[in-house]
Amino acid sequence: MFDLDVQSGKPVYEQLMDKLKELMINEVLQEHNQLPSIRILAQELTINPNTIQKAYKQLESDGFIYTLPGKGNFVAPPKSFxxxxxxxxxxxxxxxxxxxxxxxxxxxxxxxxxxxxxxxxxxxxxx
CATH class of the missing domain: 1.10.287 (Helix Hairpins)
Structure with a gap:
């Protein structure tokens, strides 16, 4: 999906958030698209699932994504950003x-x- 720089001084969860926001703004990820599960994304990026969870929680708090219990995380409609x-x-x-x-x-x-x-x-x- 994308690369993160673990050597960067910027926390990995912030890099992940920035990358996901960029994909949403450029409409690569469109409203109501499901995001990869925490477990799958952690395996793909070879990072701790807690890092993904932290990024997803912050994105949800900022209104970029929403969670449906048992279903996963989805891109929020642009106006809800x-x-x-x-x-x-x-x-x-x-x-x-x-x-x-x-x-x-x-x-x-x-x-x-x-x-x-x-x-x-x-x-x-x-x-």
């Missing part, structure tokens, strides 16, 4: 990045152009 605490965290980070971009001289029209360029790539989000 909206999570007020996650949204606020993104707003804060985006504000910092935009302020830095403006400070170093990137024109606001260039920023608008970049947003328009990125918007089609995030099909799951609002345009």
């Amino acid at each position: 909206k999570n007020s605490s996650k949204e606020e965290e993104i707003r804060i980070e985006l504000s910092k990045v935009l302020a830095e971009a403006l400070y170093i001289g990137i024109d606001k029209h260039e920023i608008y152009r970049m947003i328009k360029e990125i918007s089609p790539l995030a099909k799951g989000g609002d345009s």
Whole structure:
């Protein structure tokens, strides 16, 4: 499915979360698709099942996936990704990045152009 860098300073469960989010945003994993079971994914990636469980729990907490007891984990519909605490965290980070971009001289029209360029790539989000 994908590779994780166990030598990286970033925790493996965060790498796994980032990779799964990327697959969801790029619609490789579409809403209501079942994710691999914890056991199978742990075997494929040769990592501890608890690491997968931690990533899945965090993704569920953030609204990216949902669990059906006895059935497994599934990709949540894009609109349910909206999570007020996650949204606020993104707003804060985006504000910092935009302020830095403006400070170093990137024109606001260039920023608008970049947003328009990125918007089609995030099909799951609002345009």
